[in-house]
Amino acid sequence: MRRLFNKIRKNSRSPEDGIFFEKITKILGFEPIELRYYKKAFTHRSTNKVDEKGNPFNYERLEFLGDAMLGSVIAAHLYNEVPSGDEGYLTKMRSKIVSREHLNELGRDFNLLQFVESKINSNQFGENIHGNLFEAFIGAIYLDRGFTYCEKFIQNKIIKQYVDIAKLEGKVISYKSLIIEWCQKEKMSFFFDFVEDNGIEGQKYFGVKLLIDQKIIARARATSKKKAEEKASQRAYFALQEKISKK
Missing domain, CATH: 1.10.1520.10 (Ribonuclease III domain)
Structure with missing residues (x-):
């Protein structure tokens, strides 16, 4: 039926x-x-x-x-x-x-x-x-x-x-979270410094500098603050990978 x-x-x-x-x-x-x-x-x-x-x-x-x-x-x-x-x-x-x-x-x-x-x-x-x-x-x-x-x-x-x-x-889903967790564990300061620009494409972009202990570690640019933070954090991770992996 x-x-x-x-x-x-x-x-x-x-x-x-x-x-x-x-x-x-x-x-x-x-x-x-x-x-x-x-x-x-x-x-x-x-x-x-x-x-x-x-x-x-x-x-x-x-x-x-x-x-x-x-x-x-x-x-x-x-x-x-x-x-x-x-x-x-x-x-x-x-x-x-x-x-x-x-x-x-x-x-x-x-x-x-x-x-x-x-x-x-x-x-x-x-x-x-x-x-x-x-x-x-x-x-x-x-x-x-x-x-x-x-x-x-x-x-x-x-x-x-x-x-x-x-x-x-072993998969990293958020480089930003990883960097923040590492900085907190090592008692280091971190800060994302933003600047807004329209770029040559005519679209709004956000440039960001990631500073750790007041030193610029990485820079990135993306169409949103969130994406720029993640991109900068990924670059910082690869720059500091040896130090992070030892901890």
């Missing part, structure tokens, strides 16, 4: 929905039941859509839900796989797995950008669109098929293929 119901539903879809269904099924490894959740997961806020109650219809709430699902499944995996890891270790490892950089990589690998409905050109999206879509996609799976299927997808498509605990242990 269920198979007959699914067949009727499948035949009643529009050609466009049929293509979307096939592509989503290929990524999931199982058939979705309610395509509306997945469509919402790829609806950008620029469409200005609202639901029947007047609430914004876009992926942002699903992004929140997907983040929670990812965190819980990955936390359980780490808890079981690393029985010797304390709370600090497990928290740090989970942060590496769900880092923005890693989520962006997953979103790109699954080519989720192909599904986005938006009123702005894709080249106007920031880099984090890939990770945001991936989290929303996870949220859609949870609403469509429940926790069991959501956990199954995360285990099979993410943890088994992307999570190598040994490699992750």
Whole structure:
């Protein structure tokens, strides 16, 4: 009876929905039941859509839900796989797995950008669109098929293929945090000195100097203060790597 119901539903879809269904099924490894959740997961806020109650219809709430699902499944995996890891270790490892950089990589690998409905050109999206879509996609799976299927997808498509605990242990997800932690441990002062410029490209940039114990260690320039800090911190890390590694 269920198979007959699914067949009727499948035949009643529009050609466009049929293509979307096939592509989503290929990524999931199982058939979705309610395509509306997945469509919402790829609806950008620029469409200005609202639901029947007047609430914004876009992926942002699903992004929140997907983040929670990812965190819980990955936390359980780490808890079981690393029985010797304390709370600090497990928290740090989970942060590496769900880092923005890693989520962006997953979103790109699954080519989720192909599904986005938006009123702005894709080249106007920031880099984090890939990770945001991936989290929303996870949220859609949870609403469509429940926790069991959501956990199954995360285990099979993410943890088994992307999570190598040994490699992750040595991976740096924030050079800024690493530099700050080292400075605090060594009781050294640190300071990011910013200057704003428009550059020859006509776009606003932020130049930064990273000073440690009042000495300039690294310089960087980026389109945001956060990016400039991270870039300068990475350069400082490589400049001071020998000293940091000894500690």
